[in-house]
Amino acid sequence: MDDISTGVLFSLLILLLVISGYFSGSETGMMALNRYKLRHLANQGHRGAKRVEKLLSRPDRLIGLILIGNNLVNILASAIATILGMRLYGDMGVAIATGALTLVVLVFAEVTPKTLAALYPERVSYASSVLLQILMKLLYPLVVFVNAITNGFLRLVGLRVNNNDDADLSSDELRTVVNEAGGLIPRRHQDMLLSILDLENVTVEDLMVPRNEIAAINVNDDWKSIVRQLSHSAHGRIVLYRDNIDEVVGMLRVREAYRMMMDKNDFSKENLLRAADEVYFIPEGTPLNIQLLKFQRNKQRIGLIVDEYGDIQGLITLEDILEEIVGEFTTSISPTLAEEITPQADGSLIIEGSANIRDLNKSLNWVLPTDGPRTLNGLILEHLEDIPDSQLSIEVSGYQMEIIEVADNMIKTVRILPNQLQKTG
Incomplete structure (x- = not known):
């Protein structure tokens, strides 16, 4: 050079x-x-x-x-x-x-x-x-x-080189991608995508209508009582059972009952039982993503949840799972979470004891435990290990609560105090 x-x-x-x-x-x-x-x-x-x-x-x-x-x-x-x-x-x-x-x-x-x-x-x-x-x-x-x-x-040195492009994402990683999408995906669409990912972490018991709230008719009741219940039913389908709800005999479409009512000769208890559909049973603990596929595969829209002994635990519909993804429908007959919460002038909230804990956490950004009871009533009863009197103030999982009304062995309404809301809201 x-x-x-x-x-x-x-x-x-x-x-x-x-x-x-x-x-x-x-x-x-x-x-x-x-x-x-x-x-x-x-x-x-x-x-x-x-x-x-x-x-x-x-x-x-x-x-x-x-x-x-x-x-x-x-x-x-x-x-x-x-x-x-x-x-x-x-x-x-x-x-x-x-x-x-x-x-x-x-x-x-x-x-x-x-x-x-x-x-x-x-x-x-x-x-x-x-x-x-x-x-x-x-x-x-x-x-x-x-x-x-x-x-x-x-x-x-014991390391193996793999040139395959392993780009598969876990559910948690996919959640992060959706959350970081920002304005590229509308907030409502992000919520829907995240709800779909969360289906595997939610079981049918989390969304079911409890056993005591299932719309059902005892076919051994007198005929006038059965007709009165059918006439005043607000549901599309009604469970038919004999004496005990665990003895289910069928699932009746109310519109089919109305059709038979128009024909006096065709309207009888025997024909109602004959018109009832076969009951679709769902094992407890079934994840929602699995149940959604089962509903599709079996061409079903409603099912009864049973425990390991075959006892009825509750009822779930296809609409319940869809609401978990897209939000509540305005046509829903069941009370919405907004109807179960009453804000007070002092900043506290009066909440129905039947309110679902998962819905409360999701709506109010709370962290109430979800690994046990599924309702606010069940959470408090588990904490106290007794049915309390009203006007009792307690602290559950760091939340200050005041029991307002107790009836029928259930806590009907609870007040969550405002000092706790300020910490967690």
Whole structure:
């Protein structure tokens, strides 16, 4: 290099630093890409995304290519800087060139391009992929050789290199993706997506109509009583049983009963039993996502939940599961959570004892325990281990509560005091 002028060496050094910055930025940009957005663009036919996706299909080779180019350039730049230093400053020029080149490389060939690539990964990656694709073809034998040595060394130390793009997301990771979507997905749609993900963590007991609230008719009652119950029913289907609700005989469509009422000769207890559908039973503990699929597979919309002894625990419908996903329907006959909560002037809340704990936590951002009883009444009874008198003040799981009304061995209404609401709201 003694025959090359100092000006040419300076120009060559600057060019090498630019190339080094290109390789550094390309590496950061490729690794910082959103893989799901990249895959979407590639499927839409975006050329740059297709090139980058092909390069990233073997990340070990891509990194090998970038590091080979970066190291060759940096080593050559170091040699040129040493020659320039010795020409300008003699023996001291080696130390000066080393220090100056380290600072220049750090600022202009590492930190700056990598920062820009991290901020704009798509622009950097799509543009740099054109040259990287060409270099991959030209240097392919060298890249494969280096990767073979590297992967062999990793296997010697007990590490196995897997080049498969394992991009599967767990439910928790998917929740994070949905939450971070921001304005890209409307808030209501985010809530629906998160509710779908939560179905696997919720069982049919969490949404069921309790046994004592099931609309049912004892077919052994006198005929006038049965007709009166049918005439005043607010439900589309009614459970038919004999003496005890555990002795279920069928599920009657009320509109079918109304049709038979129009024909006096056809309206009888025997025909009602004959018109009743077979009961669909659901084991307790069934997750909602599984039950939703079972409803679809069995062409059912309603089922009775039974425990391990075959006793009826409650009732659940397809609409109950859909409401868990999209929110409550205005046509729902059952009381909504808003109807079970009455705000007071002092900031406290009066809540029905039958209110579902999961719904309270979800609506009011509370953290009442959900691993035990499913209603506020059940939670308080479990805490006290007794049926209390009214006007009793207690603290349950850090929440100050005042029992207002107790009737029929149940806590009917509870007041949650405002000091607790301020802490948790």
